[in-house]
Amino acid sequence: MKCSPVGRAGGADKCPRAIAVLLALLPSSVQAAPEPGPGTGFVWGVKAGAGGRYDDVRMCIATAPGVKGGAVAEVYLFAEVGRSGGVSATINLPVMRPVLFGAAFKMLQLEPDISIDIHHAVSGSLDLVYGPRLGLSFHYGPDYRSGPKDPERGPSFFAVGPKLGVSVGLWIKGSRGIDYMIGINPYFVPLFVVDDAKFHDGIVIGGMLEGAIRFSGGGG
Numbered sequence: 001m002k003c004s005p006v007g008r009a010g011g012a013d014k015c016p017r018a019i020a021v022l023l024a025l026l027p028s029s030v031q032a033a034p035e036p037g038p039g040t041g042f043v044w045g046v047k048a049g050a051g052g053r054y055d056d057v058r059m060c061i062a063t064a065p066g067v068k069g070g071a072v073a074e075v076y077l078f079a080e081v082g083r084s085g086g087v088s089a090t091i092n093l094p095v096m097r098p099v100l101f102g103a104a105f106k107m108l109q110l111e112p113d114i115s116i117d118i119h120h121a122v123s124g125s126l127d128l129v130y131g132p133r134l135g136l137s138f139h140y141g142p143d144y145r146s147g148p149k150d151p152e153r154g155p156s157f158f159a160v161g162p163k164l165g166v167s168v169g170l171w172i173k174g175s176r177g178i179d180y181m182i183g184i185n186p187y188f189v190p191l192f193v194v195d196d197a198k199f200h201d202g203i204v205i206g207g208m209l210e211g212a213i214r215f216s217g218g219g220g
Contacts, residue, residue, distance in 0.1 A: 043080035045214035047092065049073065049185060053206025057159055057191045057199075059142040061105060065152050068144050072206055073097075074111075086119040092133070105148050107141025107156065111163050111189075119171070127171040129183070135163040137189045143199055158194040159201075163187055169210065177216035185210050 055069040063070035075096035082089040097109045113135025120128045139159040146154035169183020189204035 043088075043214060043216045045078055045212055047076040047078055047181075047210055047212035049076075049208035049210035051185075051206060051208035053204055055202070055204045055206070056144060057193075057202035057204065058109065058139050059107070059144055059146045059148065059154075061101070061148045065147045066145055069204075069206070072208065074208070078212070081114075087131075088117045088119070090115045090117060092135075101141070105141070108138060109141070110138040111135055113163055113165070115167055117167070122170075125173045127173070128169075129171050129181070130168040131166065133163070133165040133167055133185065133187065135165075137161050137163045137191060137204070139191065155198070157196040157199045159191045159199075160194060161189050161191040163189045167210075171214075179214040179216070181210070181212040181214065183210050183212075184208070 050071070050073040053069045053072045059065075060067065060070035073096065074094050076092045076094050078090050078092045080088050080090050092113050092115060094111055097111075101107045101109055113133045115133040116131040117129050118131045122128050137160065141156050142154040143157070146152060165185055165187030167183055167185050169181050172180045174180060184207060186207040187204075190201070191204060192201050193199045
């Protein structure tokens with residue numbers, strides 16, 4: 001399996017190197033936030049986001065054929081996998097688009113990521129939280145010139161690339177180990193087409209307004 005060169009003019013194959021760099025960063029990111037200390041409990045939650053994106057690769061089901069990008073929404077399940085002081089690492093697993101797009105449109109858009117969250121206490125019940133989010137973006141489906149259904153639907157192809165973003169938000173500490181968050185997540189994705197010269201590499205630039213609810217087994 002081979003990724004096409006970046007751009008239309010040819011050149012060295014950049015896809016394996018880009019993904020290799022991302023995979024090298026992820027373990028070091030997780031190491032930056034070691035395992036939670038005693039009494040913190042298992043931390044997990046549900047996150048939802050909505051926003052928009054520029055996308056010159058993938059079909060957008062919310063816009064007309066030929067439009068590069070459109071609205072974007074996602075629902076995640078997440079779990080904290082490490083914590084050291086005011087720094088935590090969280091795995092974010094998207095569930096809405098993979099299920100909805102697969103069932104309704106026979107296509108895949110899957111973008112799991114790991115976030116490194118730096119916590120600063122604003123008050124006893126409020127934290128400012130920010131940090132990088134690193135992940136992978138997988139696509140199988142038509143390009144932006146396609147419609148979701150025949151006769152406008154075009155052929156499908158595979159594309160993959162690193163997802164690079166940041167998160168900035170406010171965590172509101174509730175009672176009984178339940179916290180709430182509102183924040184933003186801007187991101188950038190270079191997408192590399194896999195083994196199909198009919199389609200070209202491209203980029204995705206987007207952002208979402210996110211809200212989350214977090215549950216802690218520690219009750220704090």
